Amino acid sequence: xxxxxxxxxxxxxxxxxxxxxxxxxxxxxxxxxxxxxxxxxxxxxxxxxxxxxxxxxxxxxxxxxxxxxxxxxxxxxxxxxxxxxxxxxxxxxxxxxxxxxxxxxxxxxxxxxxxxxxxxxxxxxxxxxxxxxxxxxxxxxxxxxxxxxxxxxxxxxxxxxxxxxxxxxxxxxxxxxxxxxxxxxxxxxxxxxxxxxxxxxxxxxxxxxxxxxxxxxxxxxxxxxxxxxxxxxxxxxxxxxxxxxxxxxxxxxxxxxxxxxxxxxxxxxxxxxxxxx
Amino acid sequence: xxxxxxxxxxxxxxxxxxxxxxxxxxxxxxxxxxxxxxxxxxxxxxxxxxxxxxxxxxxxxxxxxxxxxxxxxxxxxxxxxxxxxxxxxxxxxxxxxxxxxxxxxxxxxxxxxxxxxxxxxxxxxxxxxxxxxxxxxxxxxxxxxxxxxxxxxxxxxxxxxxxxxxxxxxxxxxxxxxxxxxxxxxxxxxxxxxxxxxxxxxxxxxxxxxxxxxxxxxxxxxxxxxxxxxxxxxxxxxxxxxxxxxxxxxxxxxxxxxxxxxxxxxxxxxxxxxxxxxxxxxxxxxxxxxxxxxxxxxxxxxxxxxxxxxxxxxxxxxxxxxxxxxxxxxxxxxxxxxxxxxxxxxxxxxxxxxxxxxxxxxxxxxxxxxxxxxxxxxxxxxxxxxxxxxxxxxxxxxxxxxxxxxxxxxxxxxxxxxxxxxxxxxxxxxxxxxxxxxxxxxxxxxxxxxxxxxxxxxxxxxxxxxxxxxxxxxxxxxxxxxxxxxxxxxxxxxxxxxxxxxxxxxxxxxxxxxxxxxxxxxxxxxxxxxxxxxxxxxxxxxxxxxxxxxxxxxx
Ligand SMILES: Cc1ncc(C[n+]2csc(CCOP(=O)(O)OP(=O)(O)O)c2C)c(N)n1
Ligand code: SF4
Ligand SMILES: [Mg+2]
Numbered sequence: 145x146x147x148x149x150x151x152x153x154x155x156x157x158x159x160x161x162x163x164x165x166x167x168x169x170x171x172x173x174x175x176x177x178x179x180x181x182x183x184x185x186x187x188x189x190x191x192x193x194x195x196x197x198x199x200x201x202x203x204x205x206x207x208x209x210x211x212x213x214x215x216x217x218x219x220x221x222x223x224x225x226x227x228x229x230x231x232x233x234x235x236x237x238x239x240x241x242x243x244x245x246x247x248x249x250x251x252x253x254x255x256x257x258x259x260x261x262x263x264x265x266x267x268x269x270x271x272x273x274x275x276x277x278x279x280x281x282x283x284x285x286x287x288x289x290x291x292x293x294x295x296x297x298x299x300x301x302x303x304x305x306x307x308x309x310x311x312x313x314x315x316x317x318x319x320x321x322x323x324x325x326x327x328x329x330x331x332x333x334x335x336x337x338x339x340x341x342x343x344x345x346x347x348x349x350x351x352x353x354x355x356x357x358x359x360x361x362x363x364x365x366x367x368x369x370x371x372x373x374x375x376x377x378x379x380x381x382x383x384x385x386x387x388x389x390x391x392x393x394x395x396x397x398x399x400x401x402x403x404x405x406x407x408x409x410x411x412x413x414x415x416x417x418x419x420x421x
Numbered sequence: 422x423x424x425x426x427x428x429x430x431x432x433x434x435x436x437x438x439x440x441x442x443x444x445x446x447x448x449x450x451x452x453x454x455x456x457x458x459x460x461x462x463x464x465x466x467x468x469x470x471x472x473x474x475x476x477x478x479x480x481x482x483x484x485x486x487x488x489x490x491x492x493x494x495x496x497x498x499x500x501x502x503x504x505x506x507x508x509x510x511x512x513x514x515x516x517x518x519x520x521x522x523x524x525x526x527x528x529x530x531x532x533x534x535x536x537x538x539x540x541x542x543x544x545x546x547x548x549x550x551x552x553x554x555x556x557x558x559x560x561x562x563x564x565x566x567x568x569x570x571x572x573x574x575x576x577x578x579x580x581x582x583x584x585x586x587x588x589x590x591x592x593x594x595x596x597x598x599x600x601x602x603x604x605x606x607x608x609x610x611x612x613x614x615x616x617x618x619x620x621x622x623x624x625x626x627x628x629x630x631x632x633x634x635x636x637x638x639x640x641x642x643x644x645x646x647x648x649x650x651x652x653x654x655x656x657x658x659x660x661x662x663x664x665x666x667x668x669x670x671x672x673x674x675x676x677x678x679x680x681x682x683x684x685x686x687x688x689x690x691x692x693x694x695x696x697x698x699x700x701x702x703x704x705x706x707x708x709x710x711x712x713x714x715x716x717x718x719x720x721x722x723x724x725x726x727x728x729x730x731x732x733x734x735x736x737x738x739x740x741x742x743x744x745x746x747x748x749x750x751x752x753x754x755x756x757x758x759x760x761x762x763x764x765x766x767x768x769x770x771x772x773x774x775x776x777x778x779x780x781x782x783x784x785x786x787x788x789x790x791x792x793x794x795x796x797x798x799x800x801x802x803x804x805x806x807x808x809x810x811x812x813x814x815x816x817x818x819x820x821x822x823x824x825x826x827x828x829x830x831x832x833x834x835x836x837x838x839x840x841x842x843x844x845x846x847x848x849x850x851x852x853x854x855x856x857x858x859x860x861x862x863x864x865x866x867x868x869x870x871x872x873x874x875x876x877x878x879x880x881x882x883x884x885x886x887x888x889x890x891x892x893x894x895x896x897x898x899x900x901x902x903x904x905x906x907x908x909x910x911x912x913x914x915x916x917x918x919x920x921x922x923x924x925x926x927x928x929x930x931x932x933x934x935x936x937x938x939x940x941x942x943x944x945x946x947x948x949x950x951x952x953x954x955x956x957x958x959x960x961x962x963x964x965x966x967x968x969x970x971x972x973x974x975x976x
Contacts, residue, residue: 191818194669196665214825215827215828220657224662227664227673230662231666403644407647409645416781420604421433
């Protein structure tokens, strides 16, 4: 199908005419821009791309693209994306999520998706808050961050998604910043090209419930080191960085999980033989 | 355990029909186990009221099975005197004990196995030809070497010889061998085969008793037809995976039991709202909570029918026998695909794990046929209104059909909205597509005539049918009404089925009479309606239903 189609290749062709519900200034606008630029650079027709998500501000992104989209229930996007990719290996699947959707309610799927290593790209727009439900703490919220639901802060240590991804077997790990649209697009392209489960955590400020995150643009920096394929080195790097090192941080070489094979039986009557006496 | 399966297979080869269920103690492996076999010339769909023959290889913890293995004064217990006595209550219930010196025979012939001696004795008492058993031994044990085959045959002969002198044992009525192809199959296997025949090519699931055999059958066989099974990390993942694969255009299934089914409820609603066809098999076990994993109950009716939040019309069907698991699952796949919705198959532990010897079930033509969008008017409306409510679905990869499937209330294009008009229009659409469908005669099993009727469902249908046959022999005519389609309800068809019924008996296996409440909510029942319900774990026996029918008939 894809080979015969003259390709669009312009980022605008991957944008739908649906107007985003996001607050003005939300980091997710930039993520959308990065995604459409990445898709254009990938040179794939929109019908060969699927964007799958759960629930949250960030998870609204599929309908803002012109690709096939799936906006499911809270926390289960990785399962939907894996089912789609295993059943339809010809599709390019991008799963989009937020820190609540992906690390809290969907945390178990995150670990197992890393381990299963289906060939898809997982983008998490991390704003260290539940934006959609108006500002409750997420697994990546700082312990002293005061919210109505956590007066005085949770007192809990934030979750380190990159370390967990590495420990669980993700095949590609990167961190990006929504404000760096071109760099983020490049990372997404690389993530899609990389076989297996590719995880891209994008720091994407919630200007409404985390106005303090406007300062992120001054905190982020390119990681001072090259990507590594050595998991032990990557672990040290990920466990000691301050959460603001950007770039591809780990590239593994595990073979992707793809159990679908060519049919060997065409006549279903074959299966009856096992029951006959 | 293999002894029971071999007895069933040999009897099946000799032309009998039969049913085998197993009962085991709480140990994960080993421990006490009983194979419960019923054989007859006519098709067997349930256990009888009593067993005629109990063969004990040893009696350790056998008192656990007292309630499950009712005996009667005509029953025989076969006992090896060297391993002790049968439990007192069983001994008291049975009319006769025959000794079979298994231990002594093995002492003299160490290569012999106790279960083969017991099998030989059983075959002799039943009147089963030894040739059939010998053929079976060769088939099953030939890869273990000739000496194993020879020892097994000798052990069987010895068991038979030990019984040969026993006078006055009623043999089974002789079965006629026919040319019809015969199958040995469990309900869970039949479910899996029905899924494959219906067009299922993807499965994702998490293991659970008593549904795992469905998955274990599909795991090696789906790849042979170009499909796949993924073992998911939990049931939340498994149902969402099949939503993803089906969204991708591949008919998909998952199978589970109560605890897993509970976890799937949110995503079932997603499948109905986003109109993604999926088939979810719930092999019911005793509940609530972890309940009784290895025993049957019909108490997931409420959650299957009403468990989803919001108004979420979906399909609920229930197989009525082991071979009917094939038909019903195939039909469910067809319905899910044609109506672009979630179809729940409410099987249960009894039909799921029972193995039967039956004639090959007839073929049915149901194949999943999804209405696909290939030509697009700009812009494509995935959830277009009009017609019978089924709107053409674009499959990813199809140019021009890009849309976002959504569980949020949406417009015809799939765009989220909180507008009342779109909400109502899409609710109507999803209701109408199910209501307007012609489900044909499969919606229910309707048999017999008369002013008395029994209304039941699922795996109880066989026991009710047998109770009705007994009532007929007593001169009481009773109708059988057993809906296979539980959702959507069919008021006109049910009214026709109940036409002229003056007394109705509702029979179900729940503690709270869920089926009766469901019937009252959706159908008009005769004024004279009574309900016979009890929970598991013991399977419903035809005798207890027959008594209920006759009590009312006498009054
Ligand atoms: C099962 C379930 N529980 C709770 C919710 C409410 N809910 C909607 S979005 C959300 C949190 C989203 O946070 P995140 O993924 O970080 O997305 P953000 O809005 O910050 O982009 C919650 C709790 C829901 N929709 N479903
Ligand atoms: S609440 Fe925060 S995350 Fe949500 S749209 Fe507004 S700025 Fe973005
Ligand atoms: Mg968030």
